[in-house]
Amino acid sequence: MLGLALGLTLLTTVGNIVGSVLTAYSVKPGAFAQARLRWLLGFAGGFILAGALVEVLPHSVEEAPAWGPLLALGGYFLLYAIEQVFAGHAHAPTSTEANEHTLAREVDRPHLPITPVAGMVALGGFLLHDFVDGLGIGAGFAEGAGLGAFMFLAVLVHEVPAGVAVASLMLGSGRGRLSAVLAGTGIGFITLVAVPIPFWLGRINTGLTAGLVGLAGGSFLYIAVHSLIPSAVRGAGRWGFVAVPLGALLGVAAGLLVEG
Numbered sequence: 362m363l364g365l366a367l368g369l370t371l372l373t374t375v376g377n378i379v380g381s382v383l384t385a386y387s388v389k390p391g392a393f394a395q396a397r398l399r400w401l402l403g404f405a406g407g408f409i410l411a412g413a414l415v416e417v418l419p420h421s422v423e424e425a426p427a428w429g430p431l432l433a434l435g436g437y438f439l440l441y442a443i444e445q446v447f448a449g450h451a452h453a454p455t456s457t458e459a460n461e462h463t464l465a466r467e468v469d470r471p472h473l474p475i476t477p478v479a480g481m482v483a484l485g486g487f488l489l490h491d492f493v494d495g496l497g498i499g500a501g502f503a504e505g506a507g508l509g510a511f512m513f514l515a516v517l518v519h520e521v522p523a524g525v526a527v528a529s530l531m532l533g534s535g536r537g538r539l540s541a542v543l544a545g546t547g548i549g550f551i552t553l554v555a556v557p558i559p560f561w562l563g564r565i566n567t568g569l570t571a572g573l574v575g576l577a578g579g580s581f582l583y584i585a586v587h588s589l590i591p592s593a594v595r596g597a598g599r600w601g602f603v604a605v606p607l608g609a610l611l612g613v614a615a616g617l618l619v620e621g
């Protein structure tokens with residue numbers, strides 16, 4: 362099962378790299394590319410929101426009634442804390458709205474100038490986020506192939522945007538294309554590194570893996586509600602509003618499929 366988990370996670374790593382390469386080598390994305398990215402953000406947001414509520418969190422609460430809900434809250438506030446630290450360092454001398462920085466806005470306004478420190482904080486945040494993604498995939502597969510496959514899908518749908526965002530932050534903080542692609546590659550590989558950990562922890566205590574599913578579920582809730590869906594909603598084209606419920610519908614369908 363660990364082999365399957367690692368093999369599938371390699372695809373999410375590729376997603377990160379693709380996102381960062383696309384961003385590093387197309388300095389000014391056209392309106393069409395922007396609209397497609399927003400559509401993907403909305404779709405991923407809907408999918409992950411539904412997945413967290415219908416599949417991931419209920420599983421964790423059922424299997425780890427004590428730790429699941431607390432770790433879910435922990436996963437949510439972990440990402441909340443990352444964003445607060447980032448916003449606190451993002452003051453850019455050329456921007457009049459420096460205090461409005463959030464990770465979602467970086468996707469919204471590519472290559473917005475930010476301070477080099479904020480760029481590093483953001484990279485650290487993405488590394489931590491993608492580490493939690495890997496814990497989620499590993500914990501899912503440790504619980505069973507169906508839940509593992511679902512966790513993998515929930516991560517896969519948002520990894521191209523994550524690659525875009527981290528590369529955009531690198532370019533925005535004055536770093537070059539190589540740094541942007543290396544950042545995308547780094548967040549991809551840290552997901553792989555995290556995958557075996559729940560398997561090892563599961564040998565110590567089987568309840569730990571269900572708890573880690575909850576941790577990932579809480580972080581899914583955060584990125585869906587605060588990062589992905591807001592980016593999609595702002596300035597989405599005529600059909601943009603369909604992306605979120607469509608993603609949610611497919612998230613529920615995928616959840617039912619893996620349960621069945």
Ligand SMILES: [Zn+2]
Nearest residue numbers: 490491494523
């Ligand atoms: Zn992620």
